[in-house]
Amino acid sequence: QVQLVQSGAEVKKPGSSVKVSCKASGGTFSTYTISWVRQAPGQGLEWMGKIIPMFGTTDYAQKFQGRVTITTDESTSTAYMELRSLRSEDTAFYYCARGATFDPWGQGTLVTVSS
């Protein structure tokens, strides 16, 4: 049974960067897409981008182009999402999800951006 475990909560200053990890266990890592989705407090879900680990190919939402980078480390079955130039509006839970149909999801990582 595949499980995704994410890194812990982060508090960042405006203008800085954050890098969140998502470690997969219990299944094949390379052939399944990993997507990143965020959810501001009390708000809905917003897709940010995805990567296919085997090929390293990425696809980003237009809104985050140039500010987000998604990478993987196949040796540790871990995906990473780095978001730069953080602002207060980036305060949110960030989730990873596996596969084209988004199953399963990680437990979420709260990123708080505050001066």
Place this chain on the structure above:
Amino acid sequence: DVVMTQSPLSLPVTLGQPASISCRSSQSLVYSDGNTYLNWFQQRPGQSPRRLIYKVSNRDSGAPDRFSGSGSGTDFTLKISRVEAEDVGVYYCMLGTHPYTFGQGTKLEIK
């Protein structure tokens, strides 16, 4: 971009009664391969989203059989045959192809 519109946004339901959530897309979701990539997710309070239904009507193995999905083209529906207390949460439809747009969410509560 495709816009996904859910209704209602709030859904009070009596235990044991049925519930229905509508999801409409601004354009047809039939993909070039002939499939329709429309997924439904449940997010219980304080939890990560969990997939319930994929490709319109395929229920996940872990989803109770009281959940069903239907629809085609631009109109889709998630139905719960008899609501139970554990069904409380927010339900989202999602376009299963780029740009993976989510609906606004429908909050189901017990009346």
